[in-house]
Amino acid sequence: MSVATKELLENLNALAAGLFLLTAFGIVAMRQARGCLNLFIAQSLLLAASAALLGLRYHSGHLYGVALVNLISKPIIVPWLLRRTSPAEIYTRREIDQVLNIPAALLIALALAIGAYFVGTPLANAVGPEFRGPNVPIGIAVLLLGAFTLTVRREALSLLIGLLVMENGAFLAGISIARDLGMLVELAIATDGLIIVFIMGVLVRAVQKQAGTTAVGELASLKETATMPAADEGPL
Amino acid sequence: MSVIVILLLPLAAALLVCIPFGRRWVPGVTVVFCVADLILVGRLARQVVSGAVPAQLLEPAWSRWLAVDGLSALILLLIAFVASTAAIYSVGYLAHSKVDGKKLRLYYANYNLFIFSMLAIPVLAEPALVWIVVELTTLCSALLVSFDNTREALEAAWKYVVLSLMGAGIALFGFMVLFAALHAGGGGTYTWTGLVTAAPTMPPVLLQLAFLLILIGLGTKVGLVPMHTWLPDAHSQAPSPVCALLSGIETTSILYVIMRLFPVMQAVPRAHAATWALVFGLISVGTAAFLLLQVKDYKRLFAFSTVEHMGIILTAIGLGSSAANYGAMQQIVSHSVTKSFCFFAAGATLLMVGTREIAAVRGLIRRAPFIGAALVFGALAIAGAPPLAVFLSEFSILKAGLAQGQYLVTGLLAIFIVIAFFGILAHVNRMVFGAPMSPSPGPAHSWPEAIPRSRMPFSCELALVLAAIPVLVLGVYVPKALQDLLAMAAATLTR
Numbered sequence: 001m002s003v004a005t006k007e008l009l010e011n012l013n014a015l016a017a018g019l020f021l022l023t024a025f026g027i028v029a030m031r032q033a034r035g036c037l038n039l040f041i042a043q044s045l046l047l048a049a050s051a052a053l054l055g056l057r058y059h060s061g062h063l064y065g066v067a068l069v070n071l072i073s074k075p076i077i078v079p080w081l082l083r084r085t086s087p088a089e090i091y092t093r094r095e096i097d098q099v100l101n102i103p104a105a106l107l108i109a110l111a112l113a114i115g116a117y118f119v120g121t122p123l124a125n126a127v128g129p130e131f132r133g134p135n136v137p138i139g140i141a142v143l144l145l146g147a148f149t150l151t152v153r154r155e156a157l158s159l160l161i162g163l164l165v166m167e168n169g170a171f172l173a174g175i176s177i178a179r180d181l182g183m184l185v186e187l188a189i190a191t192d193g194l195i196i197v198f199i200m201g202v203l204v205r206a207v208q209k210q211a212g213t214t215a216v217g218e219l220a221s222l223k224e225t226a227t228m229p230a231a232d233e234g235p236l
Numbered sequence: 237m238s239v240i241v242i243l244l245l246p247l248a249a250a251l252l253v254c255i256p257f258g259r260r261w262v263p264g265v266t267v268v269f270c271v272a273d274l275i276l277v278g279r280l281a282r283q284v285v286s287g288a289v290p291a292q293l294l295e296p297a298w299s300r301w302l303a304v305d306g307l308s309a310l311i312l313l314l315i316a317f318v319a320s321t322a323a324i325y326s327v328g329y330l331a332h333s334k335v336d337g338k339k340l341r342l343y344y345a346n347y348n349l350f351i352f353s354m355l356a357i358p359v360l361a362e363p364a365l366v367w368i369v370v371e372l373t374t375l376c377s378a379l380l381v382s383f384d385n386t387r388e389a390l391e392a393a394w395k396y397v398v399l400s401l402m403g404a405g406i407a408l409f410g411f412m413v414l415f416a417a418l419h420a421g422g423g424g425t426y427t428w429t430g431l432v433t434a435a436p437t438m439p440p441v442l443l444q445l446a447f448l449l450i451l452i453g454l455g456t457k458v459g460l461v462p463m464h465t466w467l468p469d470a471h472s473q474a475p476s477p478v479c480a481l482l483s484g485i486e487t488t489s490i491l492y493v494i495m496r497l498f499p500v501m502q503a504v505p506r507a508h509a510a511t512w513a514l515v516f517g518l519i520s521v522g523t524a525a526f527l528l529l530q531v532k533d534y535k536r537l538f539a540f541s542t543v544e545h546m547g548i549i550l551t552a553i554g555l556g557s558s559a560a561n562y563g564a565m566q567q568i569v570s571h572s573v574t575k576s577f578c579f580f581a582a583g584a585t586l587l588m589v590g591t592r593e594i595a596a597v598r599g600l601i602r603r604a605p606f607i608g609a610a611l612v613f614g615a616l617a618i619a620g621a622p623p624l625a626v627f628l629s630e631f632s633i634l635k636a637g638l639a640q641g642q643y644l645v646t647g648l649l650a651i652f653i654v655i656a657f658f659g660i661l662a663h664v665n666r667m668v669f670g671a672p673m674s675p676s677p678g679p680a681h682s683w684p685e686a687i688p689r690s691r692m693p694f695s696c697e698l699a700l701v702l703a704a705i706p707v708l709v710l711g712v713y714v715p716k717a718l719q720d721l722l723a724m725a726a727a728t729l730t731r
Contacts, residue, residue, distance in 0.1 A: 126441050127416045143409055150402055159398055166405035173409060177416035181426075185364040189408075192371050199375045200397060203382060207390045219391035222469045 009057040016050040017134040020172060024145040027165060028109045029102050033093045033157040040161045044074035047168050051175050062180050069190045078197050085201025087208045090157040099152045109145055116141035127177050139173025154217030156204040238276050239294055239302055239359055245273045250348035253341055262344045263327040270323040274316040284309040285720045301361055306724025308358035311492050314572040318484045319351045321703045322477040325580050328693025329477055332587050350376040357489045361427040366493055367411050373486055374400040381474040392473035395466040400457045407453025410446045417442035428496050435503030443504050447497055457490045459543045460516050461523040471539035476583020483542040484576035488568055499731045513554030518648055520547030525652040528659035533592045537663055538578045541618055544656050545571040551649055552633040559636035561726035566632055570625035570710060577703040578614035584696055585611055594663050599672040608668045610700050615664035617707050619657040625710035
């Protein structure tokens with residue numbers, strides 16, 4: 001492989017990683033639950049692209065496997081599972097009363113991304129010079145952005161996507177520093193992601209039946225100070 | 237070979253309970269398979285103690301994926317024991333709650349899968365696979381936590397899943413950094429033993445980062461403060477036998493994964509792994525001790541006591557001397573057996589009085605002597621009253637701390653344990669011996685004057701008696717075989 005091709009592949013990977021970060025920002029800013037899901041699908045495709053490009057660059061058949069698993073499980077099976085398990089209502093919800101307004105949330109997200117850059121760059125260098133590249137800092141940034149989404153959202157689908165975004169972030173960093181973790185592990189992690197979607201889908205349906213809402217984050221009757229919560233209490 | 241059978245039994249049980257053969261079949265299969273697993277695990281532990289080499293326990297072909305040493309045998313033993321008593325307890329508990337056949341099968345299928353995922357944690361050798369089964373413990377138990385299908389149970393299950401998985405996401409990155417560290421240090425097999433061997437050549441900065449990420453990520457699931465917020469909810473809203481599993485062994489088996497990192501970290505100079513353990517441990521014990529004082533719900537009381545005990549164990553591991561490590565292993569055993577007993581007693585109370593509120597239960601000893609006595613016994617045992625199991629283990633941890641000259645840590649630990657002691661006993665004392673409040677202010681207090689003893693399901697009483705045996709015995713006498721196992725387990729915590 002010529003030097004020019006290698007550089008081209010690295011640059012394309014950087015582009016995919018950059019767009020990957022952009023989708024994470026989009027998920028922080030997006031109020032429409034359906035839009036969050038679409039952005040997540042786009043993000044998973046970019047993760048697959050990054051894995052395939054790195055696989056091509058470093059001749060790692062294992063990374064092609066990661067790309068293929070991501071291509072099948074997240075854009076196809078996750079939405080299908082959600083449709084099967086959870087009420088259709090979760091797609092149509094909009095979060096009007098977020099804990100933070102969008103500009104404030106984006107500002108914090110930006111701070112997290114910059115922080116991740118300062119943590120991630122020395123880390124990638126410690127692993128070895130060939131791991132320099134945008135994957136580790138961007139992976140950490142997206143991990144943090146996913147966690148941030150979890151703390152400010154109330155809607156079931158947004159929370160679920162926050163979790164999956166965290167996993168995507170860990171993976172984007174992982175495919176560059178832990179290239180040959182083993183196919184068994186990759187497959188198991190992908191299956192695990194699907195079980196997450198299934199279990200949470202079932203839970204959301206039960207919550208919607210019982211409490212009449214999919215804003216799961218607003219269920220807050222279990223507290224230390226309150227005595228036994230009565231069924232008609234709560235901020236719903 | 238038997239290791240594989242141990243893992244396959246709960247999976248087989250999970251499949252078998254899905255066959256609709258009537259109401260007795262489902263719990264029967266589960267009890268039989270759990271007890272069979274306990275016997276196999278006991279045999280395995282005996283082999284480990286008598287110094288069997290790995291090749292005798294496992295075929296060499298499996299050694300890349302599975303491994304059993306003293307620590308894993310100890311954790312396996314605890315999981316199998318609590319799984320068996322909780323399976324026996326479930327029979328009566330569910331019969332009393334009158335659930336329909338479909339829900340019964342759902343409960344037991346999840347129950348067996350949950351047991352499988354926990355049993356897999358200590359025997360899997362590859363850290364990344366351990367991460368996956370840790371995830372599975374969350375996912376298999378989520379529907380057990382929400383089993384009652386009330387608003388509160390669903391809220392608790394949701395919090396449990398979201399926070400545990402959030403922690404798992406952080407831990408996943410930690411395990412990947414650990415793998416990268418292994419490769420940067422020149423490679424080796426990615427197993428616990430491979431990591432210990434390769435540790436001196438790994439870059440310290442990567443190891444430290446991996447340790448912190450895993451401590452925080454999995455610490456969420458162990459219930460370390462400040463990531464503990466989901467624990468009292470999930471551990472109080474789940475059906476009581478599930479609480480016994482969650483509090484008694486799930487937390488312990490996740491803590492086991494963190495413990496596996498300590499021998500790796502000891503190869504790194506100035507890694508401060510022990511300091512982190514002391515800090516997280518003491519903060520957890522202290523916070524839980526004070527939160528215990530103001531609970532309103534007696535199942536939450538025992539849930540906070542779990543946070544406290546996880547803190548005690550982590551503190552003991554942080555102390556790091558061989559005596560402290562031995563104490564930590566003792567504490568793991570005594571906490572598991574005692575806490576499961578406590579939740580059985582709390583569940584029996586709930587069956588009798590129908591409320592979780594401490595203030596609504598008074599004079600239990602006169603109305604239901606057996607349950608009242610069990611609740612007092614459980615509270616005394618978990619608070620650490622002599623001559624019961626927890627007292628012995630807490631005493632050896634404090635003694636080890638003093639012997640090391642760690643006076644500040646030991647002093648703080650002792651103070652927090654005393655506060656928790658009075659917190660637990662004050663609440664339970666009022667529930668069991670307090671004068672019945674005469675004109676009941678609310679509907680919650682209108683429980684019948686005298687509860688006929690026959691209403692208590694037999695299997696619940698049997699489980700209570702079985703669970704009480706080790707609590708009593710281990711306080712005065714630790715069998716030689718168990719002592720050896722504890723010593724072997726403690727030895728795996730140091731290089």
